């Protein structure tokens with residue numbers, strides 16, 4: 274269609290001349306997410322639990338339906354047409370993910386079930402063979418249980434030591450203390466890009482520079498960061514990056530592990546079975562090439578395809594616009610919460626994104642959560658799978674409002690109103 | 701009509717949350733258990749002094765949401781002076797009250813009936829029953845319980 278192409282060209286020509294990015298139309302975005310139209314307890318849904326999982330755009334829902342309607346087959350196995358179509362779609366999703374994280378090659382992108390499995394893969398296939406008694410793995414005080422427990426397990430087995438870099442009262446990593454903990458026994462740094470409990474964004478490039486200066490590889494838990502900011506694994510210099518599809522507007526059950534090719538190449542398989550082998554005899558098997566060596570069994574094909582669709586959607590909106598919009602929401606939401614008497618923010622690091630964790634004077638977060646839910650406002654309450662963070666900051670639990678690209682200032686006002694209602698009940 | 705939220709957070713519950721009864725320790729106590737609800741982080745230490753098969757004294761300490769605290773407070777009032785068998789019977793009736801929709805399950809529950817409202821909030825039933833599970837644990841000499 275010449276006219277269409279001409280219009281597109283004209284538009285993109287205009288775009289290059291603009292200094293400001295195109296205005297971000299949140300209503301247009303919202304229309305792409307069908308669930309945002311529903312009501313809860315008689316109120317419009319105000320979904321502020323994005324750190325737990327994000328909602329899915331129609332494009333993702335359609336991709337899943339299309340896959341099962343038109344091309345379902347197993348991948349890498351059949352010579353028939355459908356298997357070929359499914360295999361192409363599955364591999365194309367990997368390329369989409371590779372581009373999103375700017376990995377050097379598709380061989381560096383392993384599909385897993387979630388971030389938790391990605392981290393366990395590295396704990397078992399990288400750390401376990403390497404660790405000697407007395408060696409150390411360094412994590413931070415703000416990790417999700419997923420980036421604590423796998424290291425505890427492997428450290429206990431190998432007689433190694435798990436060390437923890439501290440954070441300050443605002444929830445900021447103390448970089449000097451982190452640097453001081455790096456030593457010749459440190460085998461790996463495993464640290465979150467962004468805290469799910471506090472919103473703190475860690476200075477990954479600095480962390481990598483410090484660790485690499487001591488020849489220590491770095492795994493980054495990107496579960497939270499991957500949907501709030503552009504992640505370039507090469508620019509950051511990380512060795513492993515774990516992400517989880519359901520928080521990038523994609524389906525559940527699909528995760529990603531980026532691994533530097535030279536490291537993945539040297540690692541033994543994590544799980545054994547079909548697809549991950551080159552040849553099998555009863556005496557001995559040989560492994561498939563990367564990334565398939567780490568993808569045993571029939572993969573989550575529609576999950577990968579759905580994640581590919583989600584990433585294409587996110588990329589279409591663009592992180593320039595998303596970051597601007599979410600920064601506005603964070604600032605606005607901070608003001609809304611500060612205006613509610615008795616509310617105290619937990620996690621006030623200078624570098625933070627899209628998360629408002631808070632407590633209310635004399636009112637348990639669980640009661641807060643139940644009451645605002647009746648106003649249609651969905652927030653998370655509890656320890657957010659980060660019990661050590663709660664212990665460090667001296668709170669048993671917090672309430673947490675977490676934003677995504679489709680949230681609005683009006684929704685944060687609705688949260689403020691609901692919190693005043695909580696106060697009314699407990700007054 | 702009262703909303704289910706007003707039903708849940710009615711004055712009696714808010715009062716027991718603000719001024720929990722029997723909120724102290726008993727040392728030494730003949731029976732003791734710690735209850736933990738990992739989902740919300742509620743923690744409860746329960747102390748029971750049993751004399752000749754009767755709960756002569758019962759007290760608790762801990763931190764938790766309004767529902768779990770009020771429930772523990774109301775429970776201590778309800779079981780004090782009663783036999784272990786009676787307390788167990790009350791536990792079973794309480795459990796039924798908060799987990800079914802049958803109106804008759806609320807009858808004869810006395811003050812405990814103010815907690816019937818949690819049946820409309822399935823996620824909160826564990827908050828209301830933590831104290832009772834901890835009581836059962838203490839009386840059967842189980843020192844730690846956790847409602848998963």
Ligand SMILES: Cc1ncc(COP(=O)(O)O)c(C=O)c1O
Pocket residue numbers: 324325387388389390417419420465467468469494496497517658
């Ligand atoms: C920082 C962080 N790490 C890890 C995870 C684990 O993600 P998943 O449960 O999808 O593996 C989450 C989410 O729950 C998270 O927020």
